[in-house]
Amino acid sequence: MAVVASLPNQTPEQPGIQSLVDLVSAGMEDVNQIILAKAGSNVDLIPEIARHLISSGGKRLRPMLTLACAQMFGYQGAGHVMLAASVEFMHTATLLHDDVVDESDMRRGKLAARKLWGNQASVLVGDYLLGQAFKMMVDVGSLEALRILSEASAVIAEGEVLQLGAAKNIQTTEAEYLRVIEAKTAALFAAAAEVGPVVAGQSDAMKAAARSYGMELGLAFQLVDDALDYGGTSADLGKEVGDDFREGKITLPVVFAIERGNEQERAFWKRCLEGEDVSDSDLEEAIALMKKHGAIADTVERAKHYGANAVKALEQLPSGAHQDALAEAVAFCISRVS
Structure with missing residues (x-):
């Protein structure tokens, strides 16, 4: 799997993540090899389903955060590669589970795994990938990294349940919705960034700054996705425009439109x-x-606010090429809907 990142509809004038891709390219090659190896199984259906989703592209932003946030401190070991692969497996498992819960038909421009192999197989393969993720965390030998990522896994599940409770509820407030996406999406971004300085043996202040960066970036990323579902294209989303609407999902543009209507x-x-x-x-x-x-525009403004918070958190981390590339990743995230 040589392709590290896929950036749909990016033009030379738009902010991109090429600088980040270049800085972590060697580590991502190792991550990709681990992913392919760990997705294997004597049960044929497991690698078949796993590779359907893993090979379908995606920016791989979360594992790149782990690599960059370790490399910026001069880390020379291999632990960050294993943790980055764990992060990607956690994300992939979440996507498999999400598509079942949401009854989604498409994922990253392809038929969702559940449409090809059924709901039960999708859930069980997601469980298998989570198991592999935790085995890799244990192999790294950092109890702190294991704690951070295992807590994130529990928080993500809580976020999914919160979203299930908010679905179709037109009384949902902005604060309630932000609580959902902080758990469902931003928690993994935060953990992915935080374990970088953890494995590099850095101070609590550096860990907190990396975590804050990831959290704020994750919030911005999700809000941009929310806006794109009503103001973007299928190429931007990797799924049909309006899927959130058809599935009865309450997202921030919907909250604003209902409150103001x-x-x-x-x-x-x-x-x-x-x-x-x-x-x-x-x-x-x-x-x-x-x-x-003005519901879509105001959602984008909220995303820009969290993006600015992410850049501010970066200022506490070591300056240099990695800090610059992580700031560019924020700009890229926002530019998807600009």
Whole structure:
């Protein structure tokens, strides 16, 4: 698997993550080899499903954070590679589980694994990948890194349950939604960044700064995805535009549109989010209401706020090429919807 990152619709004028890719390329080659090896099994269905998702692209941003946040301290060991592979397996397992819970048909522009092999196989292979992730964490021999990533795994599961409770609930507030994505998405970004200075033997201050960077970047990343679901393209998302709407998901643009809408508009949201049969015209109406109330634009502004927080956290970490590349990753995240 030679391709480290796939950047859909990126032009030379847009911020990118090429600097980050270049800095961690050697480590990512090792990560990719570990991923391919650890996804193997004597049970044929396991590598078949795992590689369907693993080989389908994605930016691999989370494991790159782990590598960069260790390398910026001059770390020379191999522990960061194993932890980066663990992070990617945790993320892949989450995607397999998410698609079952959300009943999604597409993932990264391909049919979701559950559509090809069924829900049960997808869940069980996700469990297998989590098991492999924890075995690799143990092999690294850092109890602190194991604690951080295992806590993240539990928090992610909590976030999924929180999102399930918020689904189709038009009373969901901005604060409640931010709590969901902090757990569901940002927690893994935070842990991925934090274990870099951990394995490099750095101070609590450096660990906290890396964790803060990852958390704020994760929040920005998810909010940009939320905006793209209503204002982007299928190429940007790797899935159909409007999937969140069709699945009855409450995201920040929806929260804003509902809060700012009149009684008739709130009735529209209630019907669509609680209904089973949502039409293309309903999606068009939803997007029109969001534009009317500035819901997409304000979601992007929130993302920029968290992105700025991420860059501020970076200022506490060692200056140099790695710090610059991590700042560029923030700019890239925001640029996807600019």
